[in-house]
Amino acid sequence: xxxxxxxxxxxxxxxxxxxxxxxxxxxxxxxxxxxxxxxxxxxxxxxxxxxxxxxxxxxxxxxxxxxxxxxxxxxxxxxxxxxxxxxxxxxxxxxxxxxxxxxxxxxxxxxxxxxxxxxxxxxxxxxxxxxxxxxxxxxxxxxxxxxxxxxxxxxxxxxxxxxxxxxxxxxxxxxxxxxxxxxxxxxxxxxxxxxxxxxxxxxxxxxxxxxxxxxxxxxxxxxxxxxxxxxxxxxxxxxxxxxxxxxxxxxxxxxxxxxxxxxxxxxxxxxxxxxxxxxxxxxxxxxxxxxxxxxxxxxxxxxxxxxxxxxxxxxxxxxxxxxxxxxxxxxxxxxxxxxxxxxxxxxxxxxxxxxxxxxxxxxxxxxxxxxxxxxxxxxxxxxxxxxxxxxxxxxxxxx
Numbered sequence: 001x002x003x004x005x006x007x008x009x010x011x012x013x014x015x016x017x018x019x020x021x022x023x024x025x026x027x028x029x030x031x032x033x034x035x036x037x038x039x040x041x042x043x044x045x046x047x048x049x050x051x052x053x054x055x056x057x058x059x060x061x062x063x064x065x066x067x068x069x070x071x072x073x074x075x076x077x078x079x080x081x082x083x084x085x086x087x088x089x090x091x092x093x094x095x096x097x098x099x100x101x102x103x104x105x106x107x108x109x110x111x112x113x114x115x116x117x118x119x120x121x122x123x124x125x126x127x128x129x130x131x132x133x134x135x136x137x138x139x140x141x142x143x144x145x146x147x148x149x150x151x152x153x154x155x156x157x158x159x160x161x162x163x164x165x166x167x168x169x170x171x172x173x174x175x176x177x178x179x180x181x182x183x184x185x186x187x188x189x190x191x192x193x194x195x196x197x198x199x200x201x202x203x204x205x206x207x208x209x210x211x212x213x214x215x216x217x218x219x220x221x222x223x224x225x226x227x228x229x230x231x232x233x234x235x236x237x238x239x240x241x242x243x244x245x246x247x248x249x250x251x252x253x254x255x256x257x258x259x260x261x262x263x264x265x266x267x268x269x270x271x272x273x274x275x276x277x278x279x280x281x282x283x284x285x286x287x288x289x290x291x292x293x294x295x296x297x298x299x300x301x302x303x304x305x306x307x308x309x310x311x312x313x314x315x316x317x318x319x320x321x322x323x324x325x326x327x328x329x330x331x332x333x334x335x336x337x338x339x340x341x342x343x344x345x346x347x348x349x350x351x352x353x354x355x356x357x358x359x360x361x362x363x364x365x366x367x368x369x370x371x372x373x374x375x376x377x378x379x380x381x382x383x384x385x386x387x388x389x390x391x392x393x394x395x396x397x398x399x
Contacts, residue, residue, distance in 0.1 A: 007077045019370050035051075083107075093113045153180050153182075158175070164197060165197050178206065207283070211349075212349070231331035237340065251301055253305075276295070
């Protein structure tokens with residue numbers, strides 16, 4: 001790897017990492033470093049990344065050992081740490097004071113992190129700042145057998161502490177559960193609390209609406225706690241596989257100044273810094289958004305912003321490398337961002353108005369697939385990507 005003014009160090013190897021690697025390459029013509037446990041197919045055979053792989057990278061000692069080796073090799077460049085999943089972000093933030101001696105760490109502190117990424121704490125924060133979220137009950141290991149609901153089935157069940165949850169193992173594990181009866185709820189709660197997971201769970205009312213009612217909002221907040229970009233996406237298809245439920249497979253960028261203003265005020269009021277990613281659901285009748293969560297990183301589907309003409313790496317680099325004060329920008333373009341073949345998109349989108357809009361986008365060639373990035377699409381990588389069987393997954397999980 002040639003000497004660069006700065007080097008992004010990306011943690012992970014999924015579509016989030018690949019989207020960031022494309023962003024840095026497109027904007028600055030530089031390669032990134034990826035640190036991971038294993039290489040997922042999304043980044044395999046990529047020329048945009050130099051990999052450091054260790055199955056024990058989530059162990060603090062191994063984490064520091066790998067980073068120190070990279071620092072010794074590239075200390076003449078400014079090294080920026082960018083977590084692309086919650087586990088890595090938590091590791092970075094919890095060790096921020098030590099890491100800042102060698103690396104650029106564009107994140108909030110541990111105290112604010114715990115107010116935001118622990119979902120029950122986030123909902124308390126929402127109350128403070130008048131942000132709407134679904135009706136919620138906190139389920140604990142002590143009260144789960146006697147818990148009483150004050151809203152009807154179906155309900156949503158998810159972990160309050162996502163990082164701890166993903167370290168637990170039990171039969172039928174899902175990222176998020178949609179539950180239709182008391183018996184089903186009792187069974188799942190028993191399985192969870194008989195595993196290693198001991199933290200609280202979130203039970204919420206189910207907000208009506210298909211995938212196209214879901215929204216994702218990405219932003220960057222600079223070192224002076226000013227928002228410099230915001231982008232809102234309307235979900236077209238949501239991943240339904242148990243381990244990735246809630247990830248997005250197809251998005252159309254949309255625009256809503258009202259929600260932009262509200263979330264901008266929130267982020268600036270709490271003295272936020274870095275990328276932020278919100279999951280929401282929109283009720284067209286009430287014109288209200290309900291917040292589900294915040295991720296203190298760019299979203300896994302953030303590349304819909306970069307491919308829409310606003311490269312999200314620019315806002316980070318303008319802040320932490322060039323220390324520029326820039327005016328806020330909003331994404332306001334319309335096209336289809338997806339990983340899926342055209343046939344699957346048109347088959348599984350149920351909203352006829354959205355389907356009509358998508359057909360027009362295909363007709364006008366207003367669609368993009370981040371994985372098939374032309375400047376990195378060698379024959380070997382192309383054949384590897386062809387192994388992903390989206391059709392099988394959608395037949396199995398999309399009812």
